Amino acid sequence: MTGFTLFRRVGAGALYTFLLAPLVFVIVVSFNGGTTPKFPPEGFSLQWYGVALSNPNFTGSALTSLVLATAATMVGTPLGVAAAFGIARGRFPGKGFLEAVFLSPLIVPGIVIGVALLVSLASIGLRDAPIRLLIGHVLLILPYVLRTTLAGLASFDRAVEEAAVTLGAGRAQVLWHVTLPALRPAILAGAAFGFIISFDDAAVSIFLIDAHATTLPLAIMSYMQYNFDPSIAAISSMLIALTLAGAVFIERGFGLKRFLGN
Protein backbone atom coordinates (compact mmCIF):
# COMPACT_ATOMS: atom_id res chain seq x y z
CA MET A 1 0.00 0.00 0.00
CA THR A 2 1.51 3.31 -1.05
CA GLY A 3 1.39 6.35 1.18
CA PHE A 4 -1.11 8.05 -1.08
CA THR A 5 -3.57 5.12 -1.04
CA LEU A 6 -3.31 5.00 2.72
CA PHE A 7 -3.96 8.74 2.91
CA ARG A 8 -6.96 8.40 0.60
CA ARG A 9 -8.45 5.58 2.65
CA VAL A 10 -7.99 7.39 5.92
CA GLY A 11 -9.53 10.52 4.36
CA ALA A 12 -12.53 8.63 3.04
CA GLY A 13 -12.97 6.91 6.40
CA ALA A 14 -12.91 10.25 8.22
CA LEU A 15 -15.46 11.72 5.84
CA TYR A 16 -17.86 8.78 6.21
CA THR A 17 -17.46 8.91 9.98
CA PHE A 18 -18.30 12.61 9.95
CA LEU A 19 -21.41 11.97 7.83
CA LEU A 20 -22.70 8.83 9.49
CA ALA A 21 -21.61 9.11 13.14
CA PRO A 22 -24.53 11.39 14.17
CA LEU A 23 -27.00 8.93 12.64
CA VAL A 24 -25.41 5.98 14.42
CA PHE A 25 -25.36 8.02 17.61
CA VAL A 26 -29.11 8.78 17.35
CA ILE A 27 -29.94 5.13 16.70
CA VAL A 28 -27.87 3.96 19.67
CA VAL A 29 -29.45 6.59 21.93
CA SER A 30 -32.95 5.55 20.86
CA PHE A 31 -32.41 2.20 22.60
CA ASN A 32 -31.42 3.99 25.81
CA GLY A 33 -32.61 2.57 29.12
CA GLY A 34 -32.28 5.89 30.96
CA THR A 35 -34.38 9.04 30.85
CA THR A 36 -32.01 11.40 29.04
CA PRO A 37 -30.39 11.03 25.58
CA LYS A 38 -27.00 10.11 27.02
CA PHE A 39 -24.04 8.44 25.30
CA PRO A 40 -23.01 5.79 26.08
CA PRO A 41 -26.56 4.64 26.83
CA GLU A 42 -27.59 3.32 30.24
CA GLY A 43 -28.69 -0.19 29.40
CA PHE A 44 -30.90 -1.36 26.54
CA SER A 45 -34.62 -0.70 26.24
CA LEU A 46 -37.33 -0.23 23.63
CA GLN A 47 -39.33 1.96 26.00
CA TRP A 48 -38.75 5.20 24.07
CA TYR A 49 -40.18 3.68 20.93
CA GLY A 50 -43.25 2.91 23.07
CA VAL A 51 -43.34 6.48 24.39
CA ALA A 52 -43.01 7.93 20.90
CA LEU A 53 -45.65 5.69 19.35
CA SER A 54 -48.13 6.28 22.16
CA ASN A 55 -47.87 10.06 21.96
CA PRO A 56 -50.94 11.22 19.96
CA ASN A 57 -49.05 14.37 18.89
CA PHE A 58 -46.52 12.17 17.07
CA THR A 59 -48.89 9.58 15.65
CA GLY A 60 -51.44 12.18 14.52
CA SER A 61 -48.84 14.38 12.85
CA ALA A 62 -47.13 11.34 11.32
CA LEU A 63 -50.45 10.37 9.74
CA THR A 64 -50.91 13.95 8.51
CA SER A 65 -47.41 13.94 7.02
CA LEU A 66 -48.00 10.59 5.37
CA VAL A 67 -51.33 11.62 3.84
CA LEU A 68 -49.91 14.98 2.82
CA ALA A 69 -46.78 13.54 1.20
CA THR A 70 -48.86 10.92 -0.62
CA ALA A 71 -51.42 13.43 -1.89
CA ALA A 72 -48.77 15.98 -2.87
CA THR A 73 -46.81 13.27 -4.74
CA MET A 74 -49.93 12.12 -6.57
CA VAL A 75 -50.76 15.69 -7.64
CA GLY A 76 -47.20 16.89 -8.21
CA THR A 77 -45.96 13.90 -10.25
CA PRO A 78 -48.37 14.26 -13.21
CA LEU A 79 -47.80 18.01 -13.18
CA GLY A 80 -44.02 17.57 -13.19
CA VAL A 81 -44.19 14.98 -15.99
CA ALA A 82 -46.43 17.21 -18.09
CA ALA A 83 -44.14 20.19 -17.51
CA ALA A 84 -41.10 18.12 -18.49
CA PHE A 85 -42.75 17.04 -21.78
CA GLY A 86 -43.65 20.65 -22.54
CA ILE A 87 -40.15 21.93 -21.82
CA ALA A 88 -38.32 19.08 -23.56
CA ARG A 89 -40.51 18.86 -26.65
CA GLY A 90 -42.45 22.08 -27.02
CA ARG A 91 -41.46 24.61 -29.66
CA PHE A 92 -41.94 27.97 -28.02
CA PRO A 93 -39.69 30.78 -26.80
CA GLY A 94 -38.81 31.10 -23.12
CA LYS A 95 -38.40 27.38 -22.41
CA GLY A 96 -35.24 27.96 -20.40
CA PHE A 97 -37.00 30.58 -18.31
CA LEU A 98 -39.94 28.27 -17.70
CA GLU A 99 -37.62 25.46 -16.59
CA ALA A 100 -35.89 27.86 -14.17
CA VAL A 101 -39.27 28.88 -12.74
CA PHE A 102 -40.29 25.25 -12.21
CA LEU A 103 -36.95 24.44 -10.58
CA SER A 104 -36.94 27.57 -8.39
CA PRO A 105 -38.34 25.81 -5.28
CA LEU A 106 -34.94 24.05 -5.15
CA ILE A 107 -33.13 27.38 -4.82
CA VAL A 108 -35.54 29.75 -3.08
CA PRO A 109 -35.29 29.29 0.72
CA GLY A 110 -38.21 27.35 2.17
CA ILE A 111 -38.97 30.18 4.60
CA VAL A 112 -39.46 32.56 1.67
CA ILE A 113 -41.76 30.09 -0.10
CA GLY A 114 -43.70 29.55 3.11
CA VAL A 115 -44.22 33.26 3.84
CA ALA A 116 -45.04 34.03 0.21
CA LEU A 117 -47.63 31.24 0.09
CA LEU A 118 -49.16 32.25 3.41
CA VAL A 119 -49.61 35.86 2.31
CA SER A 120 -50.72 35.19 -1.25
CA LEU A 121 -53.12 32.37 -0.36
CA ALA A 122 -54.65 34.47 2.45
CA SER A 123 -55.19 37.31 0.00
CA ILE A 124 -57.37 35.06 -2.19
CA GLY A 125 -59.23 33.83 0.88
CA LEU A 126 -57.58 30.42 1.20
CA ARG A 127 -57.03 29.85 4.91
CA ASP A 128 -57.66 26.13 5.09
CA ALA A 129 -54.45 24.48 6.42
CA PRO A 130 -54.74 21.11 4.57
CA ILE A 131 -55.27 22.84 1.20
CA ARG A 132 -52.46 25.29 1.91
CA LEU A 133 -50.11 22.45 2.86
CA LEU A 134 -51.03 20.48 -0.24
CA ILE A 135 -50.30 23.44 -2.53
CA GLY A 136 -47.00 24.15 -0.77
CA HIS A 137 -45.86 20.54 -0.90
CA VAL A 138 -46.81 20.12 -4.58
CA LEU A 139 -44.48 23.06 -5.21
CA LEU A 140 -41.72 21.25 -3.30
CA ILE A 141 -42.17 18.00 -5.23
CA LEU A 142 -42.52 19.48 -8.71
CA PRO A 143 -38.82 20.26 -9.36
CA TYR A 144 -37.73 16.74 -8.40
CA VAL A 145 -40.15 15.06 -10.78
CA LEU A 146 -39.34 17.63 -13.45
CA ARG A 147 -35.61 17.00 -13.19
CA THR A 148 -35.73 13.23 -13.34
CA THR A 149 -38.29 13.23 -16.15
CA LEU A 150 -36.23 15.73 -18.16
CA ALA A 151 -33.17 13.51 -17.65
CA GLY A 152 -35.20 10.49 -18.76
CA LEU A 153 -36.46 12.32 -21.86
CA ALA A 154 -32.96 13.51 -22.75
CA SER A 155 -31.67 9.95 -22.93
CA PHE A 156 -34.82 8.64 -24.63
CA ASP A 157 -34.41 7.73 -28.31
CA ARG A 158 -37.24 9.36 -30.29
CA ALA A 159 -36.84 6.65 -32.92
CA VAL A 160 -38.49 4.31 -30.40
CA GLU A 161 -41.67 6.38 -30.72
CA GLU A 162 -41.34 6.41 -34.50
CA ALA A 163 -40.97 2.65 -34.45
CA ALA A 164 -44.26 2.41 -32.53
CA VAL A 165 -45.95 4.69 -35.07
CA THR A 166 -44.76 2.60 -38.02
CA LEU A 167 -46.14 -0.46 -36.24
CA GLY A 168 -49.60 1.12 -36.19
CA ALA A 169 -49.80 2.99 -32.88
CA GLY A 170 -51.62 6.33 -32.67
CA ARG A 171 -50.31 9.27 -30.66
CA ALA A 172 -52.10 8.35 -27.44
CA GLN A 173 -51.05 4.69 -27.78
CA VAL A 174 -47.42 5.71 -28.29
CA LEU A 175 -47.53 7.82 -25.14
CA TRP A 176 -49.30 5.19 -23.05
CA HIS A 177 -47.64 2.01 -24.31
CA VAL A 178 -44.16 3.25 -25.16
CA THR A 179 -43.03 6.65 -23.90
CA LEU A 180 -44.41 6.65 -20.37
CA PRO A 181 -43.42 3.03 -19.62
CA ALA A 182 -39.90 3.75 -20.90
CA LEU A 183 -39.72 6.80 -18.61
CA ARG A 184 -41.23 4.97 -15.65
CA PRO A 185 -37.97 4.53 -13.70
CA ALA A 186 -37.18 8.24 -14.08
CA ILE A 187 -40.66 9.36 -13.03
CA LEU A 188 -40.76 6.99 -10.05
CA ALA A 189 -37.37 8.19 -8.86
CA GLY A 190 -38.52 11.81 -8.95
CA ALA A 191 -41.75 10.93 -7.17
CA ALA A 192 -39.90 8.99 -4.45
CA PHE A 193 -37.47 11.85 -3.90
CA GLY A 194 -40.32 14.33 -3.82
CA PHE A 195 -42.17 12.18 -1.29
CA ILE A 196 -39.18 12.17 1.06
CA ILE A 197 -38.67 15.93 0.68
CA SER A 198 -42.33 16.52 1.44
CA PHE A 199 -42.29 14.20 4.44
CA ASP A 200 -39.18 15.87 5.80
CA ASP A 201 -40.12 19.51 5.23
CA ALA A 202 -40.37 21.98 8.11
CA ALA A 203 -39.41 25.37 6.64
CA VAL A 204 -42.36 25.73 4.27
CA SER A 205 -44.88 23.86 6.40
CA ILE A 206 -44.35 25.95 9.51
CA PHE A 207 -46.18 28.85 7.84
CA LEU A 208 -49.03 26.76 6.52
CA ILE A 209 -50.12 24.58 9.45
CA ASP A 210 -52.76 25.43 12.02
CA ALA A 211 -53.69 24.06 15.45
CA HIS A 212 -55.52 21.06 13.97
CA ALA A 213 -53.17 20.04 11.18
CA THR A 214 -49.46 19.80 11.90
CA THR A 215 -46.75 17.67 10.29
CA LEU A 216 -44.33 15.29 11.97
CA PRO A 217 -41.14 17.39 11.67
CA LEU A 218 -43.00 20.34 13.25
CA ALA A 219 -44.45 18.13 15.99
CA ILE A 220 -40.91 16.97 16.80
CA MET A 221 -39.65 20.54 16.90
CA SER A 222 -42.39 21.75 19.23
CA TYR A 223 -41.95 18.68 21.49
CA MET A 224 -38.23 19.36 21.80
CA GLN A 225 -38.83 22.88 23.03
CA TYR A 226 -40.27 21.52 26.26
CA ASN A 227 -38.99 17.94 26.56
CA PHE A 228 -35.61 16.35 26.06
CA ASP A 229 -35.89 12.57 26.22
CA PRO A 230 -34.82 9.67 23.96
CA SER A 231 -38.28 9.40 22.33
CA ILE A 232 -37.04 12.04 19.85
CA ALA A 233 -34.15 9.69 19.02
CA ALA A 234 -36.64 6.84 18.56
CA ILE A 235 -38.68 8.88 16.07
CA SER A 236 -35.54 10.00 14.26
CA SER A 237 -34.41 6.38 13.96
CA MET A 238 -37.73 5.43 12.40
CA LEU A 239 -37.41 8.35 9.94
CA ILE A 240 -33.88 7.23 9.05
CA ALA A 241 -35.24 3.76 8.29
CA LEU A 242 -37.99 5.22 6.10
CA THR A 243 -35.57 7.46 4.18
CA LEU A 244 -33.17 4.57 3.72
CA ALA A 245 -36.02 2.48 2.26
CA GLY A 246 -36.78 5.34 -0.14
CA ALA A 247 -33.16 5.62 -1.23
CA VAL A 248 -32.98 1.88 -1.86
CA PHE A 249 -36.21 2.13 -3.90
CA ILE A 250 -34.72 4.89 -6.09
CA GLU A 251 -31.42 3.05 -6.46
CA ARG A 252 -33.16 -0.15 -7.55
CA GLY A 253 -35.40 1.55 -10.07
CA PHE A 254 -33.28 4.30 -11.52
CA GLY A 255 -29.84 4.63 -9.99
CA LEU A 256 -29.05 7.33 -7.44
CA LYS A 257 -26.03 8.43 -9.44
CA ARG A 258 -28.13 9.10 -12.52
CA PHE A 259 -30.59 11.09 -10.43
CA LEU A 260 -28.01 13.20 -8.64
CA GLY A 261 -25.72 13.51 -11.63
CA ASN A 262 -28.12 15.41 -13.88
Place this chain on the structure above:
Amino acid sequence: MAQISLRNLTKYYPGGQVPAVDDVSLDIPAGGFLTLLGPSGCGKSSTLRIVAGLSDPDGGQVLMDRRDVTRLGAQKRNIGMVFQSLALFPHLTVAENVAFGPRMRGVSAADRKARVERVLSIVELTGFAQRYPHQLSGGQQQRVALARAMVVEPSVLILDEPFSALDRKLREAMQLELYRITREIGVTALFVTHDQEEALTLSDQIAVMNHGRVEQCGTPREIFAAPQTRFVAEFMGLSNFLPARIDDGSLEIEGQRFAWTGRMETHGDCDVALRPEGLWLSADAPAGAPALPGVLRQAIYQGPTSSYTVQLPSGRSLVARTAQAEAPAAIGAPVWLSWTQDSLLAFAK
Protein backbone atom coordinates in the same frame (compact mmCIF):
# COMPACT_ATOMS: atom_id res chain seq x y z
CA MET B 1 -45.70 -7.21 -50.58
CA ALA B 2 -46.41 -4.22 -52.71
CA GLN B 3 -45.01 -2.44 -55.72
CA ILE B 4 -43.63 0.95 -54.68
CA SER B 5 -43.30 4.02 -56.88
CA LEU B 6 -41.78 7.34 -55.96
CA ARG B 7 -42.77 10.20 -58.26
CA ASN B 8 -40.77 13.45 -58.31
CA LEU B 9 -40.28 13.57 -54.54
CA THR B 10 -38.93 16.88 -53.26
CA LYS B 11 -38.21 17.93 -49.70
CA TYR B 12 -36.84 21.15 -48.24
CA TYR B 13 -35.85 21.47 -44.60
CA PRO B 14 -36.70 24.68 -42.74
CA GLY B 15 -34.14 27.33 -43.59
CA GLY B 16 -32.54 25.17 -46.31
CA GLN B 17 -32.07 26.77 -49.72
CA VAL B 18 -31.14 23.56 -51.48
CA PRO B 19 -33.59 20.65 -51.41
CA ALA B 20 -32.62 17.68 -49.24
CA VAL B 21 -34.52 15.49 -51.70
CA ASP B 22 -34.59 16.78 -55.26
CA ASP B 23 -37.02 15.33 -57.80
CA VAL B 24 -36.49 11.68 -56.88
CA SER B 25 -38.39 9.12 -58.94
CA LEU B 26 -37.85 5.40 -58.39
CA ASP B 27 -39.73 2.14 -58.82
CA ILE B 28 -39.41 -0.98 -56.72
CA PRO B 29 -41.18 -4.02 -58.15
CA ALA B 30 -43.15 -6.21 -55.74
CA GLY B 31 -40.65 -8.39 -53.90
CA GLY B 32 -37.73 -6.29 -55.10
CA PHE B 33 -34.84 -5.08 -52.98
CA LEU B 34 -33.77 -1.50 -53.70
CA THR B 35 -30.90 0.22 -51.93
CA LEU B 36 -30.41 3.97 -51.66
CA LEU B 37 -26.64 4.41 -51.59
CA GLY B 38 -24.76 7.61 -50.96
CA PRO B 39 -22.63 9.65 -48.58
CA SER B 40 -24.14 11.23 -45.49
CA GLY B 41 -26.31 14.21 -46.34
CA CYS B 42 -27.12 12.93 -49.83
CA GLY B 43 -30.84 12.73 -49.11
CA LYS B 44 -31.14 8.95 -48.82
CA SER B 45 -32.48 8.95 -45.26
CA SER B 46 -34.82 11.84 -46.03
CA THR B 47 -36.21 9.89 -48.96
CA LEU B 48 -36.66 6.82 -46.81
CA ARG B 49 -38.51 8.78 -44.12
CA ILE B 50 -40.89 10.12 -46.75
CA VAL B 51 -41.63 6.58 -47.95
CA ALA B 52 -42.20 5.51 -44.33
CA GLY B 53 -44.60 8.40 -43.75
CA LEU B 54 -42.48 9.85 -40.94
CA SER B 55 -41.84 13.00 -42.96
CA ASP B 56 -44.02 14.85 -45.50
CA PRO B 57 -42.59 15.71 -48.92
CA ASP B 58 -42.96 19.25 -50.27
CA GLY B 59 -43.72 17.83 -53.68
CA GLY B 60 -44.25 14.51 -55.46
CA GLN B 61 -46.03 11.30 -54.63
CA VAL B 62 -45.50 7.92 -52.95
CA LEU B 63 -47.51 5.13 -54.55
CA MET B 64 -48.04 1.65 -53.09
CA ASP B 65 -49.61 -0.72 -55.58
CA ARG B 66 -50.57 2.38 -57.60
CA ARG B 67 -52.46 3.81 -54.60
CA ASP B 68 -51.40 7.31 -53.59
CA VAL B 69 -50.32 7.14 -49.91
CA THR B 70 -48.45 10.47 -49.83
CA ARG B 71 -50.80 12.00 -47.26
CA LEU B 72 -51.33 8.79 -45.28
CA GLY B 73 -49.80 8.73 -41.78
CA ALA B 74 -47.04 6.23 -41.00
CA GLN B 75 -49.29 4.18 -38.72
CA LYS B 76 -51.67 3.46 -41.62
CA ARG B 77 -49.14 2.59 -44.32
CA ASN B 78 -48.50 -1.00 -43.32
CA ILE B 79 -44.75 -0.71 -43.30
CA GLY B 80 -42.12 -2.47 -41.26
CA MET B 81 -39.12 -0.38 -40.37
CA VAL B 82 -35.72 -1.17 -38.91
CA PHE B 83 -34.06 1.91 -37.45
CA GLN B 84 -30.37 2.75 -37.33
CA SER B 85 -30.57 2.84 -33.51
CA LEU B 86 -32.83 -0.28 -33.66
CA ALA B 87 -35.31 1.55 -31.39
CA LEU B 88 -36.40 -1.57 -29.53
CA PHE B 89 -38.89 -0.99 -26.72
CA PRO B 90 -36.61 -1.20 -23.66
CA HIS B 91 -39.40 -2.05 -21.21
CA LEU B 92 -40.79 -4.96 -23.24
CA THR B 93 -39.49 -8.49 -23.70
CA VAL B 94 -38.43 -9.81 -27.09
CA ALA B 95 -41.83 -11.48 -27.55
CA GLU B 96 -43.68 -8.32 -26.49
CA ASN B 97 -41.53 -6.19 -28.80
CA VAL B 98 -42.37 -8.42 -31.74
CA ALA B 99 -46.06 -8.64 -30.74
CA PHE B 100 -46.41 -4.84 -30.54
CA GLY B 101 -47.33 -4.33 -34.20
CA PRO B 102 -49.96 -7.10 -34.33
CA ARG B 103 -51.35 -5.83 -30.99
CA MET B 104 -51.76 -2.30 -32.35
CA ARG B 105 -53.42 -3.76 -35.42
CA GLY B 106 -55.97 -5.63 -33.31
CA VAL B 107 -54.72 -9.17 -33.96
CA SER B 108 -56.15 -11.63 -31.40
CA ALA B 109 -53.88 -12.82 -28.59
CA ALA B 110 -53.77 -16.43 -29.84
CA ASP B 111 -52.99 -15.40 -33.39
CA ARG B 112 -50.39 -12.97 -32.11
CA LYS B 113 -48.58 -15.70 -30.21
CA ALA B 114 -48.44 -17.94 -33.28
CA ARG B 115 -47.12 -15.16 -35.49
CA VAL B 116 -44.48 -14.11 -32.96
CA GLU B 117 -43.27 -17.71 -32.64
CA ARG B 118 -43.07 -18.14 -36.40
CA VAL B 119 -41.12 -14.92 -36.95
CA LEU B 120 -38.76 -15.57 -34.03
CA SER B 121 -37.97 -18.95 -35.54
CA ILE B 122 -37.18 -17.31 -38.90
CA VAL B 123 -34.64 -15.00 -37.23
CA GLU B 124 -33.43 -17.92 -35.06
CA LEU B 125 -34.31 -16.36 -31.70
CA THR B 126 -36.81 -18.95 -30.49
CA GLY B 127 -35.25 -19.39 -27.06
CA PHE B 128 -35.01 -15.66 -26.36
CA ALA B 129 -38.68 -14.67 -26.26
CA GLN B 130 -38.72 -13.77 -22.57
CA ARG B 131 -35.44 -11.80 -22.53
CA TYR B 132 -35.28 -8.03 -22.45
CA PRO B 133 -33.38 -6.13 -25.18
CA HIS B 134 -30.54 -5.13 -22.83
CA GLN B 135 -29.91 -8.81 -22.12
CA LEU B 136 -29.14 -9.52 -25.79
CA SER B 137 -26.02 -9.12 -27.93
CA GLY B 138 -25.90 -6.55 -30.72
CA GLY B 139 -26.59 -9.14 -33.39
CA GLN B 140 -29.52 -10.58 -31.45
CA GLN B 141 -31.02 -7.11 -30.93
CA GLN B 142 -30.64 -6.61 -34.66
CA ARG B 143 -32.67 -9.72 -35.34
CA VAL B 144 -35.37 -8.66 -32.87
CA ALA B 145 -35.71 -5.35 -34.73
CA LEU B 146 -35.98 -7.25 -38.00
CA ALA B 147 -38.55 -9.68 -36.55
CA ARG B 148 -40.62 -6.81 -35.14
CA ALA B 149 -40.71 -5.15 -38.56
CA MET B 150 -41.49 -8.37 -40.46
CA VAL B 151 -44.19 -9.79 -38.23
CA VAL B 152 -46.80 -7.31 -39.49
CA GLU B 153 -46.34 -8.67 -43.04
CA PRO B 154 -45.55 -5.18 -44.30
CA SER B 155 -46.19 -3.92 -47.81
CA VAL B 156 -42.62 -2.71 -47.71
CA LEU B 157 -39.74 -3.39 -45.33
CA ILE B 158 -37.72 -0.22 -44.74
CA LEU B 159 -34.20 -0.46 -43.31
CA ASP B 160 -32.21 2.65 -42.33
CA GLU B 161 -28.50 1.73 -42.07
CA PRO B 162 -29.41 -1.09 -39.69
CA PHE B 163 -25.94 -2.66 -39.56
CA SER B 164 -23.81 0.46 -39.12
CA ALA B 165 -23.25 -0.16 -35.39
CA LEU B 166 -22.02 -3.74 -35.84
CA ASP B 167 -18.42 -4.83 -36.27
CA ARG B 168 -17.36 -6.00 -39.70
CA LYS B 169 -17.67 -9.74 -39.13
CA LEU B 170 -21.14 -9.52 -37.59
CA ARG B 171 -22.24 -7.03 -40.24
CA GLU B 172 -21.35 -9.44 -43.02
CA ALA B 173 -23.15 -12.28 -41.28
CA MET B 174 -26.25 -10.12 -40.81
CA GLN B 175 -26.15 -9.06 -44.47
CA LEU B 176 -26.28 -12.67 -45.58
CA GLU B 177 -29.05 -13.37 -43.10
CA LEU B 178 -31.09 -10.37 -44.30
CA TYR B 179 -30.58 -11.54 -47.89
CA ARG B 180 -31.84 -15.03 -47.00
CA ILE B 181 -34.83 -13.77 -44.99
CA THR B 182 -36.07 -11.18 -47.48
CA ARG B 183 -35.90 -13.67 -50.35
CA GLU B 184 -37.45 -16.40 -48.20
CA ILE B 185 -40.53 -14.44 -47.14
CA GLY B 186 -40.71 -12.44 -50.37
CA VAL B 187 -40.99 -8.88 -49.15
CA THR B 188 -40.48 -5.60 -50.97
CA ALA B 189 -37.53 -3.90 -49.32
CA LEU B 190 -36.07 -0.40 -49.31
CA PHE B 191 -32.60 -0.25 -47.77
CA VAL B 192 -30.40 2.72 -47.01
CA THR B 193 -26.62 2.54 -46.59
CA HIS B 194 -23.43 4.45 -47.26
CA ASP B 195 -21.48 1.19 -47.61
CA GLN B 196 -21.09 0.21 -51.28
CA GLU B 197 -20.12 -3.39 -50.52
CA GLU B 198 -23.26 -3.80 -48.43
CA ALA B 199 -25.34 -2.38 -51.28
CA LEU B 200 -23.73 -4.75 -53.80
CA THR B 201 -24.30 -7.76 -51.53
CA LEU B 202 -27.97 -7.18 -50.79
CA SER B 203 -29.64 -5.39 -53.64
CA ASP B 204 -31.57 -6.18 -56.80
CA GLN B 205 -31.35 -2.48 -57.66
CA ILE B 206 -29.11 0.28 -56.36
CA ALA B 207 -29.92 3.98 -56.60
CA VAL B 208 -26.82 6.08 -55.99
CA MET B 209 -27.76 9.47 -54.54
CA ASN B 210 -25.85 12.75 -54.33
CA HIS B 211 -27.08 16.21 -53.32
CA GLY B 212 -30.67 14.96 -53.04
CA ARG B 213 -30.73 13.52 -56.56
CA VAL B 214 -30.52 10.02 -57.94
CA GLU B 215 -27.28 9.95 -59.92
CA GLN B 216 -27.81 6.47 -61.28
CA CYS B 217 -30.15 3.56 -60.72
CA GLY B 218 -29.43 0.05 -61.88
CA THR B 219 -28.47 -3.49 -60.93
CA PRO B 220 -25.34 -3.89 -58.76
CA ARG B 221 -23.51 -5.14 -61.87
CA GLU B 222 -24.51 -2.08 -63.91
CA ILE B 223 -23.61 0.34 -61.15
CA PHE B 224 -20.23 -1.25 -60.58
CA ALA B 225 -19.25 -2.06 -64.16
CA ALA B 226 -20.73 0.94 -65.93
CA PRO B 227 -20.99 3.96 -63.64
CA GLN B 228 -22.54 6.84 -65.57
CA THR B 229 -20.96 9.69 -63.65
CA ARG B 230 -17.64 10.36 -62.02
CA PHE B 231 -19.41 10.63 -58.64
CA VAL B 232 -20.87 7.13 -58.95
CA ALA B 233 -17.54 5.75 -60.10
CA GLU B 234 -15.71 7.32 -57.18
CA PHE B 235 -18.35 6.20 -54.72
CA MET B 236 -18.06 2.62 -55.99
CA GLY B 237 -14.39 2.78 -55.11
CA LEU B 238 -12.91 3.69 -58.47
CA SER B 239 -9.74 5.78 -58.47
CA ASN B 240 -7.01 6.53 -61.08
CA PHE B 241 -8.77 9.51 -62.65
CA LEU B 242 -7.02 11.43 -65.42
CA PRO B 243 -8.16 14.40 -67.48
CA ALA B 244 -8.70 13.46 -71.13
CA ARG B 245 -10.22 14.65 -74.39
CA ILE B 246 -12.33 12.82 -76.96
CA ASP B 247 -12.32 13.95 -80.59
CA ASP B 248 -13.63 12.05 -83.63
CA GLY B 249 -13.07 8.57 -82.30
CA SER B 250 -9.76 9.33 -80.68
CA LEU B 251 -8.98 9.67 -77.02
CA GLU B 252 -6.16 11.87 -75.80
CA ILE B 253 -4.62 11.11 -72.41
CA GLU B 254 -1.42 12.69 -71.15
CA GLY B 255 -0.62 13.97 -74.63
CA GLN B 256 -0.95 10.50 -76.19
CA ARG B 257 -3.69 9.52 -78.65
CA PHE B 258 -5.60 6.24 -78.55
CA ALA B 259 -8.47 4.81 -80.57
CA TRP B 260 -11.81 5.48 -78.80
CA THR B 261 -14.58 2.98 -79.29
CA GLY B 262 -16.50 3.43 -76.08
CA ARG B 263 -19.90 4.99 -75.56
CA MET B 264 -20.20 8.74 -75.22
CA GLU B 265 -20.90 10.44 -78.48
CA THR B 266 -20.15 13.86 -77.05
CA HIS B 267 -16.85 15.41 -77.94
CA GLY B 268 -14.58 17.45 -75.76
CA ASP B 269 -12.99 17.40 -72.35
CA CYS B 270 -13.77 14.53 -70.03
CA ASP B 271 -12.34 12.44 -67.21
CA VAL B 272 -11.21 8.86 -67.61
CA ALA B 273 -10.75 6.30 -64.88
CA LEU B 274 -8.53 3.25 -65.21
CA ARG B 275 -9.52 0.31 -63.02
CA PRO B 276 -6.45 -0.67 -60.95
CA GLU B 277 -7.13 -4.37 -61.55
CA GLY B 278 -7.29 -3.82 -65.34
CA LEU B 279 -3.76 -2.43 -65.56
CA TRP B 280 -0.57 -4.32 -66.40
CA LEU B 281 3.09 -3.40 -65.98
CA SER B 282 5.85 -4.12 -68.47
CA ALA B 283 9.44 -2.99 -68.94
CA ASP B 284 8.99 -2.38 -72.69
CA ALA B 285 6.16 -0.81 -74.67
CA PRO B 286 3.59 -3.60 -75.22
CA ALA B 287 2.45 -4.41 -78.74
CA GLY B 288 -1.24 -4.14 -79.58
CA ALA B 289 -2.43 -2.65 -76.32
CA PRO B 290 -2.84 0.99 -75.33
CA ALA B 291 -0.16 2.00 -72.85
CA LEU B 292 1.37 4.99 -71.10
CA PRO B 293 5.03 5.33 -70.07
CA GLY B 294 5.97 6.23 -66.53
CA VAL B 295 8.35 5.62 -63.64
CA LEU B 296 7.76 2.93 -61.02
CA ARG B 297 7.61 4.65 -57.65
CA GLN B 298 6.32 2.00 -55.26
CA ALA B 299 5.74 -1.74 -55.21
CA ILE B 300 3.74 -3.41 -52.43
CA TYR B 301 3.29 -7.17 -52.28
CA GLN B 302 -0.21 -8.01 -51.01
CA GLY B 303 -0.47 -11.78 -51.48
CA PRO B 304 -2.68 -12.68 -54.44
CA THR B 305 -2.07 -9.26 -56.01
CA SER B 306 0.56 -6.57 -55.80
CA SER B 307 0.04 -2.86 -55.82
CA TYR B 308 2.28 -0.67 -58.01
CA THR B 309 2.35 3.10 -58.09
CA VAL B 310 3.49 4.56 -61.39
CA GLN B 311 4.22 8.23 -61.90
CA LEU B 312 3.34 9.60 -65.35
CA PRO B 313 5.39 12.31 -67.12
CA SER B 314 2.73 14.88 -66.12
CA GLY B 315 3.46 14.12 -62.46
CA ARG B 316 0.11 12.33 -61.86
CA SER B 317 0.22 8.86 -60.34
CA LEU B 318 -1.73 5.73 -61.18
CA VAL B 319 -2.11 2.62 -59.04
CA ALA B 320 -2.11 -0.78 -60.69
CA ARG B 321 -3.28 -3.88 -58.84
CA THR B 322 -2.02 -6.87 -60.76
CA ALA B 323 -1.21 -10.53 -60.25
CA GLN B 324 2.46 -9.74 -60.97
CA ALA B 325 4.28 -10.84 -57.83
CA GLU B 326 7.58 -9.43 -59.13
CA ALA B 327 7.86 -5.91 -60.50
CA PRO B 328 9.14 -5.93 -64.12
CA ALA B 329 11.46 -3.03 -63.30
CA ALA B 330 13.31 -1.60 -60.32
CA ILE B 331 11.93 1.24 -58.25
CA GLY B 332 12.76 4.48 -60.05
CA ALA B 333 13.11 2.74 -63.43
CA PRO B 334 10.88 3.49 -66.45
CA VAL B 335 7.90 1.12 -67.01
CA TRP B 336 4.88 0.92 -69.31
CA LEU B 337 1.32 0.74 -68.04
CA SER B 338 -1.10 -0.97 -70.39
CA TRP B 339 -4.83 -1.59 -69.93
CA THR B 340 -7.66 -3.63 -71.35
CA GLN B 341 -10.37 -1.79 -73.25
CA ASP B 342 -13.14 -2.46 -70.70
CA SER B 343 -11.17 -1.20 -67.74
CA LEU B 344 -11.15 2.36 -69.05
CA LEU B 345 -14.23 4.44 -68.27
CA ALA B 346 -14.90 7.97 -69.53
CA PHE B 347 -17.09 10.59 -67.84
CA ALA B 348 -18.28 13.89 -69.23
CA LYS B 349 -17.13 16.93 -67.26
